Amino acid sequence: MSHEKAGAKKEESKGSGFLSSLLVAGGAAALGFMAHKLVSEYNEIQEREDAYKAEGSGSGNTRKSMRSQAFDTEVPDAVKCVICMDNPREVIMGPCGHVCLCEDCMEKIAKSNPSPKCPVCQTPVKEFKHAYI
Structure with missing residues (x-):
């Protein structure tokens, strides 16, 4: 009977090892997705800032001219x-x-x-x- 208990523990150990690996893989995938999303949002913000700076650097581009473009x-x-x-x-x-x-x-x-x-x-x-x- 002791062989049966040892075999059952070994099977249980294999199952929990698989579950642990599955959880680690899922966590890594979620972390990768979040990192990708953060980088994408950061790049989008940088593009908006660059566009805003480019608008503001043109000669004669005052708030008045920007305002007239914004308000119809x-x-x-x-x-x-x-x-x-x-x-x-x-x-x-x-x-x-x-x-x-x-x-x-x-x-x-x-x-x-x-x-x-x-x-x-x-x-x-x-x-x-x-x-x-």
Whole structure:
């Protein structure tokens, strides 16, 4: 009878060895799939970044021109920049809190004047913040 028990343990050992090998192979396949997916997503992100950088490096490619490509609809008058009256308002003036400029006009004002003032209330501007409306 001891031979039968030894044989049964040997068979059980073979079965668990096969199962272990199967689990290792499945885990390796899953790991390979995940690695492939991560590399594919990384490459896709890199391609998008390269395309974005290529768009931005062209001469005269301001946010205004990129914005006009992105928006086919007319900007309502109530949300147009108070300076250029073309682009939507995107910048919060600090400390007064007025949202009255597009980013293009904010850059022009900041470059042309070392101590800019809010175009609405003439309060000295200490900071510009992007508004996501």
